[in-house]
Amino acid sequence: MQAEAALSSHTSVRKVIPIIPYSVKGRYRNVKSIILNIAFAIYFFLPWMPWENDSGAGQAILLDIQHSRFYIFNLVLFPQDLMVLLGILVFAAILLFVSAAMFGRIFCGFFCFQTLWTDAFRFIEKWIQGEAQAQKRLRNAPWSAKKIALIASTHALWLLLSFATALTFTLYFADAGKLLGDIFAGQAAIAAYITISVLTSTTYVAAGFAREDICFVACPYGKFQGVMQDPSTVTVIYDRARGEGVKGRQAPTAQLKTPQSRQEQEFGDCIDCNYCVNVCPTGVDIRKGFQIGCISCGLCVDACNNIMDSVKLPRGLIRFDRDENIKETDQGMKRWSRIKRGGYMSMLAASAIFTWHLASSLEPYTAIVEQGRQPLVTQLSDGSLRNRYQVRITNKTGERETYHIQTSGLPEGSFRGWQRIVVPAGKSYTSDFSVSLAGPMAARTNRFSLTITPEKQPGAAKTQEMSFFAK
Numbered sequence: 142m143q144a145e146a147a148l149s150s151h152t153s154v155r156k157v158i159p160i161i162p163y164s165v166k167g168r169y170r171n172v173k174s175i176i177l178n179i180a181f182a183i184y185f186f187l188p189w190m191p192w193e194n195d196s197g198a199g200q201a202i203l204l205d206i207q208h209s210r211f212y213i214f215n216l217v218l219f220p221q222d223l224m225v226l227l228g229i230l231v232f233a234a235i236l237l238f239v240s241a242a243m244f245g246r247i248f249c250g251f252f253c254f255q256t257l258w259t260d261a262f263r264f265i266e267k268w269i270q271g272e273a274q275a276q277k278r279l280r281n282a283p284w285s286a287k288k289i290a291l292i293a294s295t296h297a298l299w300l301l302l303s304f305a306t307a308l309t310f311t312l313y314f315a316d317a318g319k320l321l322g323d324i325f326a327g328q329a330a331i332a333a334y335i336t337i338s339v340l341t342s343t344t345y346v347a348a349g350f351a352r353e354d355i356c357f358v359a360c361p362y363g364k365f366q367g368v369m370q371d372p373s374t375v376t377v378i379y380d381r382a383r384g385e386g387v388k389g390r391q392a393p394t395a396q397l398k399t400p401q402s403r404q405e406q407e408f409g410d411c412i413d414c415n416y417c418v419n420v421c422p423t424g425v426d427i428r429k430g431f432q433i434g435c436i437s438c439g440l441c442v443d444a445c446n447n448i449m450d451s452v453k454l455p456r457g458l459i460r461f462d463r464d465e466n467i468k469e470t471d472q473g474m475k476r477w478s479r480i481k482r483g484g485y486m487s488m489l490a491a492s493a494i495f496t497w498h499l500a501s502s503l504e505p506y507t508a509i510v511e512q513g514r515q516p517l518v519t520q521l522s523d524g525s526l527r528n529r530y531q532v533r534i535t536n537k538t539g540e541r542e543t544y545h546i547q548t549s550g551l552p553e554g555s556f557r558g559w560q561r562i563v564v565p566a567g568k569s570y571t572s573d574f575s576v577s578l579a580g581p582m583a584a585r586t587n588r589f590s591l592t593i594t595p596e597k598q599p600g601a602a603k604t605q606e607m608s609f610f611a612k
């Protein structure tokens with residue numbers, strides 16, 4: 142029985158029994174399917190999404206590790222902008238903490254990659270082998286041509302989806318069309334083949350075999366989630382008082398057909414049909430109370446609501462609710478929960494503001510000016526002294542930009558070099574220039590200013606103090 146596979150809150154040992162959950166229809170199943178479709182559409186489509194700007198990336202998302210550049214729509218991130226990525230990661234981590242404290246394992250049940258891919262694998266399994274009962278019969282049946290064909294085609298489609306997942310992952314790191322052609326022509330980098338092989342096999346094993354064991358054994362989030370939960374956390378709850386009544390659960394017999402007769406005979410509303418356990422992907426019996434194996438997927442809520450409809454009892458025997466709404470909770474504990482939630486929300490707001498500030502104050506370009514050291518000073522045939530410099534401008538915008546270079550504190554004609562530099566989007570350009578001064582002027586000049594002004598964003602002009610050496 143699947144309930145045996147549930148991890149009781151009183152034990153850390155879980156019996157590993159292959160779980161074949163029953164299908165269920167309902168609100169949460171629909172929400173999960175919608176999220177699955179949206180997530181797959183985004184994941185598989187994004188590398189192919191064309192994005193026209195001057196950066197030359199050609200695709201909306203390109204994580205160009207080779208050239209240390211991330212192209213995200215019109216944003217081009219360079220290594221010096223990694224604080225923005227760090228800010229986004231910190232925000233995501235705090236969001237996960239907040240969601241754990243307020244809504245339990247809702248992320249696990251609806252959004253986690255492991256849950257989404259396992260769900261997709263289960264859809265394939267059901268499509269080929271039929272409902273849970275048919276799958277169980279097939280497993281127990283002796284080997285035959287039909288059994289081999291059904292199991293082989295299930296595994297073939299699993300492998301195909303795993304391969305598509307791995308292949309798509311690599312396309313985020315290069316020109317998708319070119320890399321795809323290179324991969325099938327055998328001309329891609331060895332790293333691409335290794336990545337595809339490793340990801341194909343891990344996806345196949347994780348979603349096809351390990352499934353929710355990953356949630357129990359490997360997932361660190363699942364481990365600390367229980368610590369963050371308190372009576373004000375919204376989780377999947379079985380209304381024990383209503384379900385058990387005075388005399389406990391009871392299947393609907395001839396004498397217990399109406400809600401009134403159940404109430405009069407003091408039986409609870411749970412008809413002990415076990416449907417909530419049979420649909421559970423982790424094999425949890427939620428009627429035993431909160432368990433670490435529950436990923437808050439809501440499928441048992443759908444199952445029980447369907448049963449309640451069929452026996453004409455009110456829905457919500459199993460529901461998303463707060464423990465404090467069901468059991469009497471200490472006022473001190475409620476106050477502490479409110480303080481905790483306020484703290485989490487403040488941290489979330491602070492990290493969002495910080496990340497927004499970092500992203501909005503990204504510089505549209507970088508300019509590094511270095512003085513030539515060997516030799517520091519050159520004496521020309523007319524007796525004037527020359528210092529050499531090199532300017533490197535990196536255009537961090539998604540558009541071609543023209544940069545104007547001006548000096549102040551130098552006599553006219555002493556600057557030799559390009560004063561107008563055009564840099565394509567996302568590219569760097571290096572230009573040499575020199576300053577030559579006649580002897581007496583050179584002796585009087587040891588500093589001058591260099592200003593670089595981007596044509597489209599003159600407000601982002603940068604001025605740098607430069608040195609001039611006469612000896």
Ligand code: SF4
Binds near residue numbers: 384411412428448459
């Ligand atoms: S689905 Fe509802 S009625 Fe059936 S066993 Fe579960 S809690 Fe009881």
Ligand code: SF4
Binds near residue numbers: 377425442
């Ligand atoms: S107990 Fe219910 S909510 Fe929890 S994992 Fe099982 S089906 Fe999902």
